[in-house]
Amino acid sequence: MKNTIAERIFDFLKDYPPFNLISKETLLEVSKRIEIQYFEKDQIIFNQNDTPHEHFYIIYEGAVRLYRFIDNEKHNLDICDEGDLFGLRPLIMQENYLMGAAANEETILYGIPISLFNGIILNYPKVSQFLIASFATNTRDPFSDKHKGKLFANVSSIQKIENSFAETQSAKYSKNPITCSIETSIKEASMIMTKHIINSIIVAKDYIPIGIITDKDIRTKIGTGIFSIFDPVSKIMSSPVVTFPEKITVAEAQIALLKHKVSHICITKDGTDKSELVGILAEHDLNILQTNNPMFLVREIKYAQDAETLKHIRTKASELTKGYLEQEIPIYFITKVITEINIAITKRIIRLAIKELGQDPPVAYAWLAMGSQGRSEQLLMTDQDNALVFENVDEDSYLQVKEYFLKFATLITQKLHIVGFEYCPANIMASNPKWCLSLKEWKEQFKDWVKHPTSDKILLSIIFFDFEYIFGDKELYNQMSESVFKYISKKQTFLGFLSKATLDNPPPLGFFKQFLVEQDGENKDHFDIKSRAIRPLVDAARIFSLHHSLKVNNTIARYEKLMEVESQNKDLFESCANAFKILLQFRTLQGLTNNDSGKFVDINNLSKSDRLKLKSCFKPIKNIQDSLKLRFNVSQIP
Amino acid sequence: MIFNWFTYRKYPDFWKNYLKSFKQKQPKSIEETRFVVFDTETTGLSITTDRILSIGAISIAKNSIDVADSIEIYLKQDEFNTETVEIHGILKDGNLKKITENEAIKQFIEFLGNAVLVAHHTAFDIEMINAALKRMKLPKLKNKTIDTGILYKKLANKKDKLYNLDVLCDEFTIPKHDRHTASGDAFITALLFLKIISKLKKERTVHYSDLFRTSNNKGLI
Numbered sequence: 001m002k003n004t005i006a007e008r009i010f011d012f013l014k015d016y017p018p019f020n021l022i023s024k025e026t027l028l029e030v031s032k033r034i035e036i037q038y039f040e041k042d043q044i045i046f047n048q049n050d051t052p053h054e055h056f057y058i059i060y061e062g063a064v065r066l067y068r069f070i071d072n073e074k075h076n077l078d079i080c081d082e083g084d085l086f087g088l089r090p091l092i093m094q095e096n097y098l099m100g101a102a103a104n105e106e107t108i109l110y111g112i113p114i115s116l117f118n119g120i121i122l123n124y125p126k127v128s129q130f131l132i133a134s135f136a137t138n139t140r141d142p143f144s145d146k147h148k149g150k151l152f153a154n155v156s157s158i159q160k161i162e163n164s165f166a167e168t169q170s171a172k173y174s175k176n177p178i179t180c181s182i183e184t185s186i187k188e189a190s191m192i193m194t195k196h197i198i199n200s201i202i203v204a205k206d207y208i209p210i211g212i213i214t215d216k217d218i219r220t221k222i223g224t225g226i227f228s229i230f231d232p233v234s235k236i237m238s239s240p241v242v243t244f245p246e247k248i249t250v251a252e253a254q255i256a257l258l259k260h261k262v263s264h265i266c267i268t269k270d271g272t273d274k275s276e277l278v279g280i281l282a283e284h285d286l287n288i289l290q291t292n293n294p295m296f297l298v299r300e301i302k303y304a305q306d307a308e309t310l311k312h313i314r315t316k317a318s319e320l321t322k323g324y325l326e327q328e329i330p331i332y333f334i335t336k337v338i339t340e341i342n343i344a345i346t347k348r349i350i351r352l353a354i355k356e357l358g359q360d361p362p363v364a365y366a367w368l369a370m371g372s373q374g375r376s377e378q379l380l381m382t383d384q385d386n387a388l389v390f391e392n393v394d395e396d397s398y399l400q401v402k403e404y405f406l407k408f409a410t411l412i413t414q415k416l417h418i419v420g421f422e423y424c425p426a427n428i429m430a431s432n433p434k435w436c437l438s439l440k441e442w443k444e445q446f447k448d449w450v451k452h453p454t455s456d457k458i459l460l461s462i463i464f465f466d467f468e469y470i471f472g473d474k475e476l477y478n479q480m481s482e483s484v485f486k487y488i489s490k491k492q493t494f495l496g497f498l499s500k501a502t503l504d505n506p507p508p509l510g511f512f513k514q515f516l517v518e519q520d521g522e523n524k525d526h527f528d529i530k531s532r533a534i535r536p537l538v539d540a541a542r543i544f545s546l547h548h549s550l551k552v553n554n555t556i557a558r559y560e561k562l563m564e565v566e567s568q569n570k571d572l573f574e575s576c577a578n579a580f581k582i583l584l585q586f587r588t589l590q591g592l593t594n595n596d597s598g599k600f601v602d603i604n605n606l607s608k609s610d611r612l613k614l615k616s617c618f619k620p621i622k623n624i625q626d627s628l629k630l631r632f633n634v635s636q637i638p
Numbered sequence: 639m640i641f642n643w644f645t646y647r648k649y650p651d652f653w654k655n656y657l658k659s660f661k662q663k664q665p666k667s668i669e670e671t672r673f674v675v676f677d678t679e680t681t682g683l684s685i686t687t688d689r690i691l692s693i694g695a696i697s698i699a700k701n702s703i704d705v706a707d708s709i710e711i712y713l714k715q716d717e718f719n720t721e722t723v724e725i726h727g728i729l730k731d732g733n734l735k736k737i738t739e740n741e742a743i744k745q746f747i748e749f750l751g752n753a754v755l756v757a758h759h760t761a762f763d764i765e766m767i768n769a770a771l772k773r774m775k776l777p778k779l780k781n782k783t784i785d786t787g788i789l790y791k792k793l794a795n796k797k798d799k800l801y802n803l804d805v806l807c808d809e810f811t812i813p814k815h816d817r818h819t820a821s822g823d824a825f826i827t828a829l830l831f832l833k834i835i836s837k838l839k840k841e842r843t844v845h846y847s848d849l850f851r852t853s854n855n856k857g858l859i
Contacts, residue, residue, distance in 0.1 A: 008822070034705045036705070039836075106833075
């Protein structure tokens with residue numbers, strides 16, 4: 001039967017989260033069961049400690065004020081406006097209202113029956129994910145501390161969420177792969193491969209994988225006459241093999257193939273090359289579009305002969321990012337893939353530079369990435385931030401060595417620029433003599449920054465302490481990062497200075513939940529999502545990681561690690577990681593849409609649902625900043 | 639109540655149940671009362687020659703509009719007036735599921751029960767229903783009625799004009815979706831009803847009985 005009113009309600013609900021995540025049929029059913037209520041200004045909707053209603057509410061028109069009495073004093077907690085949900089948590093938790101709600105102006109509410117919604121939460125993981133995100137940001141609410149850890153205790157669907165991500169789909173691979181022994185001749189192995197029509201064969205002993213031979217080995221090592229077909233397979237096999245446990249996910253497989261630059265992964269019982277072989281996963285098993293997959297791009301990068309070709313490939317990678325975001329592939333996975341591509345490009349450029357200079361580097365060195373690239377968080381083309389460390393050399397040869405590396409670095413930065421990585425406006429690049437140093441000089445530099453944290457040195461430490469190894473001698477990098485932890489552990493007040501610096505960042509929201517926008521300049525009335533929302537989270541993760549000497553740079557990975565080492569603050573770190581993921585995805589989409597860095601967001605052009613999404617990320621920011629303040633004695637810092 | 643026992647026996651069950659529902663004690667407060675806000679779309683404005691094409695109705699109880707307690711009916715009619723099609727948009731043989739007038743009235747009466755009927759300019763819609771009842775050899779509706787047009791005039795300084803639904807929608811900022819569909823207008827009228835009552839309450843103490851009194855001596859109908 002036609003239901004005009006329900007259709008009209010449906011039209012309203014469908015634009016707001018979490019209703020935008022529900023199928024049309026289900027939402028229409030929900031719409032048929034809505035109750036509509038009208039409230040005058042200041043009329044009470046429910047009182048604190050009231051038993052929960054049968055409905056929770058979405059504001060159709062007007063605004064609602066949430067408040068709480070503490071010691072007979074009324075505190076206004078929040079103002080909700082059109083499209084905001086409220087009064088849901090007590091219904092799920094089956095407890096009385098923690099806050100009171102009153103109409104802040106003339107208000108029309110849609111009441112949604114909780115009986116109907118419980119089923120939706122169970123059947124739509126994305127809905128519960130949205131609710132968790134919006135509740136999680138409230139878990140640190142000082143009034144609800146007692147709920148820590150038991151939020152959603154009675155909603156079993158929550159566990160399912162993580163598994164619904166495409167990232168965690170398990171990859172399909174061939175079971176019971178064909179093997180041969182190490183004594184087998186190449187000719188025999190080739191005949192087995194031909195008979196079974198396979199492009200690889202695993203060399204194994206008692207089902208323990210030792211090595212692998214692929215079509216390519218036979219082409220490059222036999223066809224060229226380097227080895228004879230009567231030689232044993234051990235002569236041409238790749239060994240050891242890359243191994244993974246049985247539960248490999250598509251994301252892990254893609255990353256492993258990228259990282260190790262192999263076309264096959266051996267699946268073993270416990271994931272090491274010391275346990276029994278159970279399968280083989282080949283690149284084509286991942287079954288993804290050929291020209292638009294990261295592995296294809298990485299291979300293209302490896303064969304690129306100039307920066308212009310690399311630029312073209314990087315453009316394709318941008319399209320890839322866009323596609324991933326549209327498919328709602330988790331941001332963590334996307335950043336990993338894009339980072340691998342960026343690293344591959346940088347490495348290729350370094351190789352091209354060495355070739356162009358016609359002279360190998362005189363001593364060991366390492367190329368380092370800083371900032372967002374160092375943290376593996378680069379999705380868009382941003383500035384290049386890099387540095388170079390070279391082995392300690394004696395005074396006589398120092399100048400000559402440094403001269404080489406400066407020339408080398410200048411060439412590399414030029415090429416990166418051609419690819420599309422803008423020069424760093426602050427000149428934090430390896431081509432700058434200040435950031436092209438020997439290991440000894442770097443250590444002194446770090447020591448000085450930690451010991452004498454003036455404001456300019458703090459800014460530099462923020463950038464440099466996120467450095468990541470890209471190419472060259474990894475040992476140099478290891479020694480650098482260990483020195484940082486050593487100096488900081490000796491002078492913990494340094495972290496107080498870092499905390500103070502990040503707390504100076506402008507907060508995202510003003511009084512009454514207004515977005516704080518830029519006051520003047522070309523970005524007037526735009527919201528600076530990078531400085532006001534993303535950076536505070538990145539900074540906090542860095543400070544806590546330095547405090548615990550964690551050797552991770554990626555912000556999400558840092559929060560995940562922090563959840564382990566400070567299990568008592570698990571909720572806080574988790575809400576930060578979630579908020580960060582949402583913000584990064586947001587910024588990237590903005591950037592791709594507007595073809596810029598996505599730093600500024602035009603609030604007025606945002607949909608209501610996007611505005612809500614953004615706002616939901618701000619509570620963790622405040623909570624982690626409060627935590628920094630206490631932990632690192634910021635009030636003691638001059 | 640005076641009625642002829644022989645006539646009563648001939649009434650269909652739904653009408654007997656309808657009559658019975660009025661024997662129950664009626665609530666005497668606004669909060670406890672079930673209001674049914676309704677609207678009809680018709681082939682024209684003549685009570686005798688025009689016919690009902692659709693009825694939309696939705697209930698209000700405890701100050702909230704209950705979408706689950708609503709009804710939307712389309713009627714099969716031989717009478718058809720091409721001139722009004724552009725107002726209500728209902729075609730003679732459209733795709734909507736239509737039922738006979740008798741069945742429609744039965745469903746509406748069952749839905750309505752002893753609720754207080756609310757409409758904007760009630761008189762016409764009620765007379766159209768009564769005309770249909772007459773064709774079924776049934777008496778007139780017995781429900782108490784409230785006209786939102788008159789209710790509005792009870793507000794301070796609103797006595798002089800006659801207001802149509804569009805003007806009131808603008809004044810009360812009610813979006814005019816689905817205007818000129820029976821359900822759409824019923825829904826708009828329901829919102830209007832809640833808003834007027836709330837405004838009235840702000841101006842003075844409103845008793846249940848106040849809702850039924852006309853605002854001035856002239857009356858409207």
